[in-house]
Amino acid sequence: MSGVTAVLLGAGEASRKPTPGRTAVDLAVEASLDAIADAGIEIGDIDGVVTGYSLAEQHLDFSADLAESLGIRPQWSQTNSRSGATGASIVVSAILAVLGGACTTALATWADNRASGPPADIAGVLASQLSGFEAANGPLIATQYALIARSYMARWNAGPEDLAGVAVQFRRHAALNENAKYRTPITVEDVLSSPMASSPLHLLECALVTDYGGAVVVTRSDAMPRTPDAIHVLGFGEALSHQSILRNQELFDTGVTAAARSSQLAYEMAGMTARDLTMAQIYDCFTITVLMLMEDFGLCGRGEAGAAVRNGLLDRDGRLPSNTNGGMLSCASGGILHVTEAVRQMRGTAGAHQLATLPETALVHGNGGILGAQTTMLFGRR
Amino acid sequence: MNEAAAQLWAEWSAGRLCLQQCTACGRSQQPPGPVCSWCHSTSLTLADIDGSAELVSWSTVHRAPTKAFADQVPYTLALVRVPDGALLEVRVAGDEGAESWKAGMPVVLALGTVVDRALPTGRVAG
Numbered sequence A: 001m002s003g004v005t006a007v008l009l010g011a012g013e014a015s016r017k018p019t020p021g022r023t024a025v026d027l028a029v030e031a032s033l034d035a036i037a038d039a040g041i042e043i044g045d046i047d048g049v050v051t052g053y054s055l056a057e058q059h060l061d062f063s064a065d066l067a068e069s070l071g072i073r074p075q076w077s078q079t080n081s082r083s084g085a086t087g088a089s090i091v092v093s094a095i096l097a098v099l100g101g102a103c104t105t106a107l108a109t110w111a112d113n114r115a116s117g118p119p120a121d122i123a124g125v126l127a128s129q130l131s132g133f134e135a136a137n138g139p140l141i142a143t144q145y146a147l148i149a150r151s152y153m154a155r156w157n158a159g160p161e162d163l164a165g166v167a168v169q170f171r172r173h174a175a176l177n178e179n180a181k182y183r184t185p186i187t188v189e190d191v192l193s194s195p196m197a198s199s200p201l202h203l204l205e206c207a208l209v210t211d212y213g214g215a216v217v218v219t220r221s222d223a224m225p226r227t228p229d230a231i232h233v234l235g236f237g238e239a240l241s242h243q244s245i246l247r248n249q250e251l252f253d254t255g256v257t258a259a260a261r262s263s264q265l266a267y268e269m270a271g272m273t274a275r276d277l278t279m280a281q282i283y284d285c286f287t288i289t290v291l292m293l294m295e296d297f298g299l300c301g302r303g304e305a306g307a308a309v310r311n312g313l314l315d316r317d318g319r320l321p322s323n324t325n326g327g328m329l330s331c332a333s334g335g336i337l338h339v340t341e342a343v344r345q346m347r348g349t350a351g352a353h354q355l356a357t358l359p360e361t362a363l364v365h366g367n368g369g370i371l372g373a374q375t376t377m378l379f380g381r382r
Numbered sequence B: 001m002n003e004a005a006a007q008l009w010a011e012w013s014a015g016r017l018c019l020q021q022c023t024a025c026g027r028s029q030q031p032p033g034p035v036c037s038w039c040h041s042t043s044l045t046l047a048d049i050d051g052s053a054e055l056v057s058w059s060t061v062h063r064a065p066t067k068a069f070a071d072q073v074p075y076t077l078a079l080v081r082v083p084d085g086a087l088l089e090v091r092v093a094g095d096e097g098a099e100s101w102k103a104g105m106p107v108v109l110a111l112g113t114v115v116d117r118a119l120p121t122g123r124v125a126g
Ligand SMILES: [Zn+2]
Pocket: B022, B023, B024, B025, B026, B027, B036, B037, B038, B039, B040, B041
């Protein structure tokens, strides 16, 4: 992109200590105020609000609840529901809104009280979102990913240890993050000896269910206050292939997902390739998700992701530090934290788990549904 | 649930093993809907199937998604492809050897019952 671009002024997160009675809106407000403070602006500077949805609570328009709680009357607001891709997708919505002139400074926030709020059985709520023809047979969300995982493993002769390595890698990152839910290092053997959720996926290969809240402030480069460490949006892309896995046979035939398209669109907009990346934050609802997305992004060749992880590609000391907070597998639920973590690492405000060298560029990716909705963003420090 | 889905459930409940098929391109699809996902035709009908299918993938579920399935775990779900193209997810009986199954193995589909619903179920014919 040339000329006026979108920039991220700051990022905020809600405390992830489970607190009975805390609502999704409470978490959203906490994350939003943190982001506004981090951006160095006033609440009144916000003239656009975009939020995600809550699974734990019903809201006809979550963005209205957040805006009112913040005491603002934005000229643009929207609630986005794109399943797990929502965290990345609300930021794309904010980018489009500020570049398109709908508003100047947008707040993009996603929060949910999935652990401390009702209903208790989030896995059941999620599984009921599958088509009736799938749900009638009794699959977990993990089952649908497991079906895709088994095809991937057969296609590339990948073993359970290739998948498990992803969980081991991100736990290693979580160990340094005081906000991560699980910080004790684990081994491949630990993952493979954890109870099976839906074969071949074990419990330690599934994302956590926690409370979460994350927010970023997005504005235009020409409206930006003097903030030398604002993060520039270099490109973005989205793609949608299916709601039901029954309608996308490529998941099983080639294993190529819509993330190949969304990342290609982002690379083209940015004039970049995978080789230009210095950090990645990848939606990690299951171990298999990360391996397949890595290949869709071109971070390695097809079938090579397991070996790439084993060789340390994603390690904080490796060539492409990824999911540096521990990700959804060890830190917390909610794809919005991939975005906030990217901004914090690039601005040098990640705390104890800050990378030694500030990443110059980052790929941030959200995945929704069963590898159906994909959102890729590329950020740069300049 | 769309109208086509309601019709398909009703036919299965009445004992007819069928799927939605496109009269323009001849291919079948699941879940059914108002438009053919292969060719975008809106000329769709319910057509009988002979129960033949091939195994694409499978997973054994060890934790029940809801209370309704709690007394059934573990059970195996298979993804199968019928000759006219549709993918189905079905409960499979006789899954003792599931870890040695291979994609491409034949699966025989027949109407069965899962919890209280009549739907296609499978048996891997290895
Ligand atoms: Zn057709």
